Amino acid sequence: MAFAPYVYKRQPVLTRMFSLALAANHLGHAYLLTGEEGVPLKQTALFLAKSILCQHPNPLADETCLTCTRIDNGAYADFVFLDGDEDTVKKEAVAQIEDSFSKTALEKKGIMVYVINSVENMTAGAANAILKFLEEPNPDTYAILTTRSPAKVLPTIISRCQVFHLRLAPQNEVKQEAIALGVNEEDAELLSNFLNEANLIKDEAASPTYQFIRDAAVDFLSALTSSRQAARFAIEKASLNIKDKASLRKLFDFVCLFLSAALAYRDKANNPLPAYDKMIVGLANKLSSPSEKLLQAMTMRQEIESNINAGLLLIHLAECLGKE
Numbered sequence: 001m002a003f004a005p006y007v008y009k010r011q012p013v014l015t016r017m018f019s020l021a022l023a024a025n026h027l028g029h030a031y032l033l034t035g036e037e038g039v040p041l042k043q044t045a046l047f048l049a050k051s052i053l054c055q056h057p058n059p060l061a062d063e064t065c066l067t068c069t070r071i072d073n074g075a076y077a078d079f080v081f082l083d084g085d086e087d088t089v090k091k092e093a094v095a096q097i098e099d100s101f102s103k104t105a106l107e108k109k110g111i112m113v114y115v116i117n118s119v120e121n122m123t124a125g126a127a128n129a130i131l132k133f134l135e136e137p138n139p140d141t142y143a144i145l146t147t148r149s150p151a152k153v154l155p156t157i158i159s160r161c162q163v164f165h166l167r168l169a170p171q172n173e174v175k176q177e178a179i180a181l182g183v184n185e186e187d188a189e190l191l192s193n194f195l196n197e198a199n200l201i202k203d204e205a206a207s208p209t210y211q212f213i214r215d216a217a218v219d220f221l222s223a224l225t226s227s228r229q230a231a232r233f234a235i236e237k238a239s240l241n242i243k244d245k246a247s248l249r250k251l252f253d254f255v256c257l258f259l260s261a262a263l264a265y266r267d268k269a270n271n272p273l274p275a276y277d278k279m280i281v282g283l284a285n286k287l288s289s290p291s292e293k294l295l296q297a298m299t300m301r302q303e304i305e306s307n308i309n310a311g312l313l314l315i316h317l318a319e320c321l322g323k324e
């Protein structure tokens, strides 16, 4: 997937400054990308890493040369990617970067790059190891870090980095771009609330896991507009397949978004999710005290982190929302 069009169009400040520094051979040794939920921080960080190593940057990564392709495939020896979204970054992982980078570069280019996504999600030991690394940078080593919560990153790490705050693109434009890429209106509308880039929406819309969770949320809330029993049945059916935390979080995200749309419709007769008009209007008419129910669903979403049983949490959700 070509990511350059997104960066050039949506992040002009970053494009200008990074291209200039790259062309003048004047890159900083560490960059930190920040941005709100939905902004594609990880993809942008990987794109910048490719831009540093690319064989034919123009002005940033061409995304087609052998080096870019090998980075995509995780097969470039002087590039390391650690993902704090997948797992807490531990000291051993950082030590491994230091170890491989303390030797001379393996590739002809002679430059080493590492990316740490969601850098706030690391152990204290790993943070200290990174800090040491940033304090005495090797002349041919570059770091690109990302975070959605700069307040959770050690100030001493932030002060060593050049910080770029990425801009959120207007949601309606992103939705229209996704539709232009062939995504149907319902998915484009729903996903543009969570992803701020049309190609990412297209990928997500095609994922069977997403489709299952979307259907589960819609079936559950539609059932709520008919009866409590129907809602309970729908959620029990969903809970057979929704067990991992990431899927559970997504289901709660969708349910909360739909509830907030029902609330907006009731307060201002304005439905922010017109592609789901029938369900939203039905919910707004049927649900008693929707604001209280939205708050309850949001509180339950936080409980997902504390290893609660997924099936029980979903039944609890159905009970709460089904109350008259």
Ligand SMILES: [Zn+2]
Pocket (backbone or CB within 6 Å): 053, 054, 055, 056, 057, 061, 062, 063, 064, 065, 066, 067, 068, 069
């Ligand atoms: Zn390239």
